[in-house]
Amino acid sequence: MKSETNKEFKDCNFFVLLVDCLRADHLHCYGYGRQTSPEIDSIAKQGFLFEDCIAQALNTKPSVTSLLTSLYPSVHKARHPIDVLDPENYSDYQYKKKLKNLPQWLRENQFETMAFETNPHIKKKFGYEYGFDKFEFVGHWANAEEVNKKILKNVKQAKKPVFSFVHYMDVHAPYQVPKKVVEYKPTEGKNVWRTGVIDEEINLHDLEYTIARYDEQINYVDQHIGDLIKKIDEMNSGRNVFVLTADHGDSFMDHGAMDHWQNLYEELVHIPLILRLPGVEGKRVRETVRSIDIAPSILELAGLKPERMQGESLVEFFKGNGKSRIAFSENQSDQRIGSFTVKQKSVRTDKWKYIISEKRFEPKLNSRLLKDLAKWAFKGILKRERFEVFFSNSTIEELFNLETDPDETKNLSDKEKQVLEEMKNKLKSFEEECANCEIEVTEKQTKLDSETEKQLRGLGYL
C-alpha cells in the first residue's frame, strides 16, 4: 500500500464515464488481440483495472439504475422501457426516508452534480434528473465529440467540486462510427446487428465485418475519452477521479444471438471497470466485483458514509486487502409494451456461475455449431428461424466452471450437485436480502412520447 491511498479525495472532481455496450474482452487491456483502446489502456496502467467486474443487468435502464442507486434491479424496479425512477416512490419502512442515489448524496455534500446523456432510456421523463443539478440530454445518439464539448464547458464553469456522469453511445449498434480512427478488416460486408430478431442469414464473413465495425467504434470513443481526461486534468491540476465502465456488453453469436437482451452469459455481464485516482499507483485486481460497488466507492473517497446501498466500497482494494464478492445479475423483461419475454437470474463467484431461467431465449441451433462459430471455425451459413420460436418457458438450470470453461459451453448442473446446491443457496439468500431490503418500491410507469418511442425502436427495443 502506498501512503497516498490514505489521502483524502474530498477536494477531487469525480467522473463516471460509461460506455454503452462495451464488453470487457474487446479492450486491449483486457486481453483483446486488436489494439482497440490505447487511451483506456494508458488510464488502466495508471489506475486500478478490475479484471472481473459484473453488471447487475444486461440492458441499459436496469443496469444504469443499479450503478446510480447501488441497488439491484429487484429492488429499484426500473427494468422496462416505461419504468420511472421516482425517489418519492422509494421509502424506508421505518424512517420514511427517500431514496438517495449517488448524485443526490454528492449534491447534499457540496458537489455540483451533472449528467450528460445520449441514451433515450435515461431521460428526465423517466426520473433520471434526480440528484443532478444539471441533467443534459445532449442528443439522441450524440457522439463522443459533441458530448465532450458539453462536459468541458460545464466543468469549466463549475463553482464547486464536480460529480459528472457521462453516458457515451458510440459503441452501441448499429456500429456506424462518425470518424474512423483505424479501419479493421473485412471492410466490405453486411452489418448483421439486428439478425437476432428477424429471419435472416448470418455467415462468418458478415459477422466478422460487424465485429470489425464494433471494434472501430471502440477506437473512436477511446480516442475521445483520452482527449477528455487530458483536458480535464489540465483544467483541474489532475485532482480528478475517473471511473470508466459500461452498463453491459454485446453479443456476437457467442451463444447464438446478437445484441443484448437474451441471456446472462459473460459477453453481456462482464464489463470493464477502471478507476484512476490522483497520485495513487494502481494495479490489476483479479477479484470479482460488481457495478453496484461503484457508488459506495465514490462516496467513501468523497468522505461520505452512504446508507441503504446494496453494494460495498472498493476502497479496500486500493489498500491491497479486498476480497471477491458474489455478483448477482438479473434479466427480466415482459411483454407489457411488446418487449421481450425473459426471466433469468445468475449468481457469479470468481470460479462458478449459476443461471436459472424461467423463461429464456433458446436458439434452435446445436451447441457444437454455435461453439464453432464463436471460435471462428464455422464456415457455413446459419439459417435463422423466426424470433417467436426462440423462447422456452420451462425452468432451466445451468452451472459453469469459469476457470476451465470461460466460454460457458459445458453445463455441469447434473455433475456438480454440491456446487449447484451452494449456488442455489446463495441465490436464495440474495432473494431474501432483496425482499427484506428496507427500501420499499412501488413500480411506476409513464407513457412514452412518440419521439422517445421512435428512438427506442431505433435502438432495437419495443
Ligand SMILES: [Zn+2]
Ligand atoms: Zn446500454
